[in-house]
Amino acid sequence: MSTNNSSQAHPRGALVYYVRxxxxxxxxxxxxxxxxxxxxxxxxxxxxxxxxxxxCGKSTLLDILAFILKPSSVGAFRFRPERDGDPLDxxxxxxxxxxxxxxxxxxxxxxxxxxxxxxxxxxxxxxxMDLCRNVLGLAQDGTIEHLAEQLGIAKxxxxxxxxxxxxxxxRVAIGxxxxxxxxxxxxxxxTASLDPYAAQKIMAHFMELVEELNxxxxxxxxxxxxxxxxxxxxxxxxxxRSEDRNLTETIVSG
Amino acid sequence: xxxxxxxxFALASRDYVHxxxxxxxxxxxxxAVLGPMLVLFGLKFGxxxxxxxxxxxxxxxxxIRPVSSGRYDRSWLESVRRRxxxxxxxxxxxxxxATIELSSExxxxxxxxxxxxxxxxxxxxxPRGDRPEGVTRIVLSRSAAEKLQVAAGDTLDGxxxxxxxxxxxxxxxxxxxxxxxxxxxxxxxxxxVSVNLLExxxxxxxxxxxxxxxWSGDRENSIRTYPSFRLYARSIYDVAALRDAxxxxxxxxxxxxxxxxxxxxxxxxxxxxxxIIAVIGLFGFSLxxxxxxxxxxxxxxxxxxxxxxxxxxTMDIAWFPMVQALYTAILGWALAVGLYLLVAGVIxxxxxxQLGQGQQxxxxxxxxxxxxxxxxxxxxxxxxxxxxxxSAHIEPSASLRDL
Numbered sequence: 001m002s003t004n005n006s007s008q009a010h011p012r013g014a015l016v017y018y019v020r021x022x023x024x025x026x027x028x029x030x031x032x033x034x035x036x037x038x039x040x041x042x043x044x045x046x047x048x049x050x051x052x053x054x055x056c057g058k059s060t061l062l063d064i065l066a067f068i069l070k071p072s073s074v075g076a077f078r079f080r081p082e083r084d085g086d087p088l089d090x091x092x093x094x095x096x097x098x099x100x101x102x103x104x105x106x107x108x109x110x111x112x113x114x115x116x117x118x119x120x121x122x123x124x125x126x127x128x129m130d131l132c133r134n135v136l137g138l139a140q141d142g143t144i145e146h147l148a149e150q151l152g153i154a155k156x157x158x159x160x161x162x163x164x165x166x167x168x169x170x171r172v173a174i175g176x177x178x179x180x181x182x183x184x185x186x187x188x189x190x191t192a193s194l195d196p197y198a199a200q201k202i203m204a205h206f207m208e209l210v211e212e213l214n215x216x217x218x219x220x221x222x223x224x225x226x227x228x229x230x231x232x233x234x235x236x237x238x239x240x241r242s243e244d245r246n247l248t249e250t251i252v253s254g
Numbered sequence: 255x256x257x258x259x260x261x262x263f264a265l266a267s268r269d270y271v272h273x274x275x276x277x278x279x280x281x282x283x284x285x286a287v288l289g290p291m292l293v294l295f296g297l298k299f300g301x302x303x304x305x306x307x308x309x310x311x312x313x314x315x316x317x318i319r320p321v322s323s324g325r326y327d328r329s330w331l332e333s334v335r336r337r338x339x340x341x342x343x344x345x346x347x348x349x350x351x352a353t354i355e356l357s358s359e360x361x362x363x364x365x366x367x368x369x370x371x372x373x374x375x376x377x378x379x380x381p382r383g384d385r386p387e388g389v390t391r392i393v394l395s396r397s398a399a400e401k402l403q404v405a406a407g408d409t410l411d412g413x414x415x416x417x418x419x420x421x422x423x424x425x426x427x428x429x430x431x432x433x434x435x436x437x438x439x440x441x442x443x444x445x446x447v448s449v450n451l452l453e454x455x456x457x458x459x460x461x462x463x464x465x466x467x468x469w470s471g472d473r474e475n476s477i478r479t480y481p482s483f484r485l486y487a488r489s490i491y492d493v494a495a496l497r498d499a500x501x502x503x504x505x506x507x508x509x510x511x512x513x514x515x516x517x518x519x520x521x522x523x524x525x526x527x528x529x530i531i532a533v534i535g536l537f538g539f540s541l542x543x544x545x546x547x548x549x550x551x552x553x554x555x556x557x558x559x560x561x562x563x564x565x566x567x568t569m570d571i572a573w574f575p576m577v578q579a580l581y582t583a584i585l586g587w588a589l590a591v592g593l594y595l596l597v598a599g600v601i602x603x604x605x606x607x608q609l610g611q612g613q614q615x616x617x618x619x620x621x622x623x624x625x626x627x628x629x630x631x632x633x634x635x636x637x638x639x640x641x642x643x644x645s646a647h648i649e650p651s652a653s654l655r656d657l
Contacts, residue, residue, distance in 0.1 A: 066563070068562070100567040132565075135565060
């Protein structure tokens, strides 16, 4: 079952993220980068795509949405992980320096798929996939085996990541991000390091799983043509460069 | 909602085992510092210990002898004997009168022996052996017993002579060998006898009557004084204080205080030198472990970021280098102890011929190992604490895409 259409029809029905006037500025060696988000609303169960060339600020936005990067200034930044719960003021968390509480929110509600694996080399595939469940104290209930089966890595469960190909590792990373049934999965170019065929197959699996589990997805990709078949809502963004090329500014809204 | 410590431990352990080459290097580096330090301390402790043992074992080191003869009466000697730091005191009679000629049935030889005043608790005599008693039971020195060919229980004839009123007189007295003293007690021909017997012999030589022995002579009732005494301090550590006490009383004494002080000073100096080396070594080790753990945090930045990302708290992350440093400390310590035992065994074997039974040049007590382990763990934890603090400040977003 998909909540995709309904959430787009009623964007304010059950918002997971409500972001207004969030700015992140970064500066290094005289070159400045600025991400501006005048308005962004993401509803529960939505599948969002953020498309743009590298360096445009996709990862910056994803990191802000994953509470691992502190915004420079905030108009409003609210997060409501549970449909019946009160929205949480993320700006207040950051301002109070409550990093451990942010970590707890990530642990409970977020799954994160990195561009390249990010698996712990000293844990087996099974243990890597079980990492989030393990720290949450969730029992072994066959979820890992089922996920591995669906992702086509069941026969690798007891191997270390180093024995796997890049594509297989990426499947493990996806499995890890989904295993603890998070409300939101954030994926930063999860298939960028794979060949197009493998990438397509893995993304198809990924979308199937998030549909099945009714998970909100925020996906970054550098090419729309790779993902346009997946039925995602595309966020609009514009990137400007100053004439001396010393300032890059990206404005995202949606 | 921090991650249970058990899980943090499990993860840190898995990482430590997975990177076993790295871990082995840390452990070897620690053992390379700690092992020689243990050997050094073992040598210091063993050598100084053996020297102190030798000092303590030989009661001769506790002896305090007046340099020149004086006039000491019984009450003065009694007051000295009652001092808590004095373990044994008997008066000496004039040494010129303190000899006797002995002969036995088995040997035709007459042996002139020196007489040493003795009593219950004489430290030079075996604590289990019989003591000299009364005017008949005496303890022979080893050399005298050999010359006379007698053993404990045998009887001897003692004889002594004097010039009395222009005539030479000789008396005989029957003696019994109560025991033979250990060889170290007295190197020459001698006999340990009661003060009573010595007093009788001195009186006889001085021409006085000794009624209980049946020897006639002048009857003078002067108060007896003694020219000297045999005194042993309670322990070698009391010798210096006793020497000073006698100096205050105007009695010049000969002691082994200088040798004892030499050993004590050597012990102090060696201990100081050892601690300087140990502190430098341990400091160097902490620094090197700290540096490698610090660098490790950089190397593992991405892995630690992943843990941060899945919700590990600051403290959970800080435990990582701590747990791993503790592993290094315990394994490195165990390896160092193994090395020490090996080297100490070899050293002791090499020196065995020059040492007494049961003596060891290189020696540690069980609690020394414990102290070494505690110090190592403390140094490792301090080093890891700094690294842990650093790992806790990892910004996940900055490190996730490094690799």
